[in-house]
Amino acid sequence: PPRAAPKAYQILAKTHQVTIFLTVPQSATIALLKDEALSALTSRVATEDDSFPHVQSTSDFELARAVKEKEKGRSGVTYETLEVDKAIRGLLTNWEVLYFQFRDEDGNLMPVEVSQPSLLDDEEEEP
Numbered sequence: 333p334p335r336a337a338p339k340a341y342q343i344l345a346k347t348h349q350v351t352i353f354l355t356v357p358q359s360a361t362i363a364l365l366k367d368e369a370l371s372a373l374t375s376r377v378a379t380e381d382d383s384f385p386h387v388q389s390t391s392d393f394e395l396a397r398a399v400k401e402k403e404k405g406r407s408g409v410t411y412e413t414l415e416v417d418k419a420i421r422g423l424l425t426n427w428e429v430l431y432f433q434f435r436d437e438d439g440n441l442m443p444v445e446v447s448q449p450s451l452l453d454d455e456e457e458e459p
Contacts, residue, residue, distance in 0.1 A: 338426055345369050
């Protein structure tokens with residue numbers, strides 16, 4: 333029999349070298365997801381790291397998803413900002429990875445900063 337859709341979604345939000353796991357109901361909006369993310373970003377663990385952007389409110393960042401470039405001759409990823417009033421159901425999938433896009437002092441969106449860990453052991457790294 334087909335599996336029932338989960339009542340809650342697990343969403344991963346990434347920035348720098350950090351991944352935040354968020355659990356929200358399918359009926360939630362992106363605004364609620366940002367509230368949950370803000371709670372994690374303002375926790376003691378995050379605020380003690382100086383390399384980590386410091387935020388006070390949900391207006392200090394946006395959540396975006398990666399969109400692969402499909403143009404001929406170009407490869408890479410661009411990021412699409414998610415609108416806060418949109419519902420998660422139908423927009424995101426369970427276990428989807430989102431990315432933080434922080435704002436600078438003037439309110440402009442800065443580029444997404446995320447580093448992907450190596451899949452190789454340190455000994456196997458090529459010089």
